[in-house]
Amino acid sequence: MSNNQYPEFVPVEPNWNQNTIAVQAGRPARVAGAPMNTPVTLSSTYVHTTDLGYGRDGNQSWGALEEALGQLEGGIATTFSSGLTAATAIADLIVPGGTLLVPTQAYYGVKNIFARLEMHKRLNVRLIDLGNTVATIAALKSADAIWMESIANPTLVVADIPAIVNEAKKLNILTIVDSTFATPLRQRPLDFGADIVLQSVTKFLGGHSDLLLGAVICKSNAHAEFMVKHRHDFGAIPGGLDAFLALRGLRTLAVRLDRSETNALELAKRLRDHPKIKKVNFPALPGDSQHEKATRVLPNGCGGMLSFEIDTTPERTDQILQSLKVISHATSLGGVESLIERRSRYEAERAAGVPMTLCRFSVGIENVEDLWSDLESAISTVLG
Numbered sequence: 001m002s003n004n005q006y007p008e009f010v011p012v013e014p015n016w017n018q019n020t021i022a023v024q025a026g027r028p029a030r031v032a033g034a035p036m037n038t039p040v041t042l043s044s045t046y047v048h049t050t051d052l053g054y055g056r057d058g059n060q061s062w063g064a065l066e067e068a069l070g071q072l073e074g075g076i077a078t079t080f081s082s083g084l085t086a087a088t089a090i091a092d093l094i095v096p097g098g099t100l101l102v103p104t105q106a107y108y109g110v111k112n113i114f115a116r117l118e119m120h121k122r123l124n125v126r127l128i129d130l131g132n133t134v135a136t137i138a139a140l141k142s143a144d145a146i147w148m149e150s151i152a153n154p155t156l157v158v159a160d161i162p163a164i165v166n167e168a169k170k171l172n173i174l175t176i177v178d179s180t181f182a183t184p185l186r187q188r189p190l191d192f193g194a195d196i197v198l199q200s201v202t203k204f205l206g207g208h209s210d211l212l213l214g215a216v217i218c219k220s221n222a223h224a225e226f227m228v229k230h231r232h233d234f235g236a237i238p239g240g241l242d243a244f245l246a247l248r249g250l251r252t253l254a255v256r257l258d259r260s261e262t263n264a265l266e267l268a269k270r271l272r273d274h275p276k277i278k279k280v281n282f283p284a285l286p287g288d289s290q291h292e293k294a295t296r297v298l299p300n301g302c303g304g305m306l307s308f309e310i311d312t313t314p315e316r317t318d319q320i321l322q323s324l325k326v327i328s329h330a331t332s333l334g335g336v337e338s339l340i341e342r343r344s345r346y347e348a349e350r351a352a353g354v355p356m357t358l359c360r361f362s363v364g365i366e367n368v369e370d371l372w373s374d375l376e377s378a379i380s381t382v383l384g
C-alpha cells in the first residue's frame with residue numbers, strides 16, 4: 001500500500017546526526033518543482049484505481065511523518081489516531097491468554113487498556129517494579145511479553161532496557177517500550193534490541209499541545225505489516241492535517257528538547273534546595289536514585305519532565321498550582337509551554353501509590369528565571 005504521491009523521500013545519509021534527521025527526513029525528494037513539505041491531502045476517498053481507495057488505506061501526510069519517525073527510531077513507523085489506540089494495536093500482538101508484565105508506575109491510560117483486556121480474558125497482567133532490574137528479570141520467566149515505560153510517568157523511574165531486553169530475548173519474550181518521555185533523541189530502544197516502541201506523538205514530538213496522535217515503531221517487517229493492517233481494519237487513523245502538524249512540530253524537536261531539558265535541570269537543582277520541597281525526581285540530576293542507570297541508558301540527557309513533592313497538604317498543593325501565572329495548571333506534557341499538575345488528583349494514580357503532593361512538571365521553553373520566580377512566589381504566597 002502506498003501512502004504517498006511522492007514515494008521518494010530525501011535520502012537519509014548514514015552519517016547524519018539525529019538532529020539533522022528530525023529536520024530533513026520525510027521531505028519529498030529534491031527533484032525540480034518538488035515542494036519542501038509533503039502537502040496535506042484532505043480526502044476520504046480516491047478515484048479508482050490506485051493503492052489508495054479509501055481514507056483508511058493511507059494518506060500522504062501519514063507517510064511523510066512515518067518516514068521521519070522510522071528514521072529517528074531506527075525502525076518502521078505506523079501512525080494512529082492517538083497514543084492509546086497505538087497501544088491497543090500493540091496489545092493485539094500478544095498471544096491470546098498470554099501473560100503481559102506491566103510496570104506499576106506507568107501511564108494510567110495504558111494500564112487501563114490492559115485491565116480491560118484482562119477483564120475480557122484476552123490476556124493476564126502481572127504488575128512489576130520495572131526500576132528494579134533484578135526483580136524484573138526474575139519475572140520474565142513466566143511471561144509472553146513485557147511492557148516497559150521508561151522514563152516512567154510520573155515518578156521518572158528509569159528502566160535498564162538493555163539488560164532487561166537481553167534476558168527477554170533469550171526467553172523469546174516480546175519486548176515493548178513506551179519511550180514517550182525520552183523521545184528518539186534521548187533513547188532508541190530498538191537499538192537495545194527491543195521489538196516495538198510506542199510514542200505518544202501528542203507530547204514532545206508534536207510539541208505544541210494542538211493534536212493527539214500516536215506511533216508504533218517496529219523492528220520487523222512482520223510487526224509493521226500487522227500494525228498497518230490493524231489500523232486499516234479497526235480504523236484508528238490519524239487525521240491528515242494532524243499528521244502534517246505533527247511533522248511540522250517534529251522539525252524543531254531538537255531545539256525544543258534541548259531548551260526544556262536545560263530549564264528542567266536548573267529548576268530541579270533549585271527545587272532540591274528549596275526548604276518546602278520534600279523530594280525532586282529528575283534522573284539527570286546527580287544524586288537522583290535513577291541517575292546511575294540514566295547515565296548508562298540515556299547518556300545524552302533525560303528530557304524535560306520532572307516531578308517533585310511539596311511538604312504540605314494536597315489542598316495547599318492545589319492552591320499553589322492554581323496561583324501560577326506562567327506555568328499552566330493542566331494535564332498533558334511535552335509542549336513548548338510549561339504544564340503542571342498534581343497527579344494523585346486521579347483515583348488511578350492514588351491506587352498506584354503516587355504520593356499525594358507529587359507534582360508532575362512538563363518544563364517548557366520559556367525563560368528559566370520567569371519559570372523559577374513563578375514557582376517560588378506561588379509557593380511562598382500559599383505556604384508563607
Ligand SMILES: *Cc1c(COP(=O)(O)O)cnc(C)c1O
Pocket residue numbers: 082083084085107109110149153178180181200201202203212213214
Ligand atoms: C500521553 C501518553 C500516552 C497516551 O497517549 P495519547 O496520545 O494521549 O493517547 C501513553 N504513554 C505516555 C507515557 C503518555 O505520556
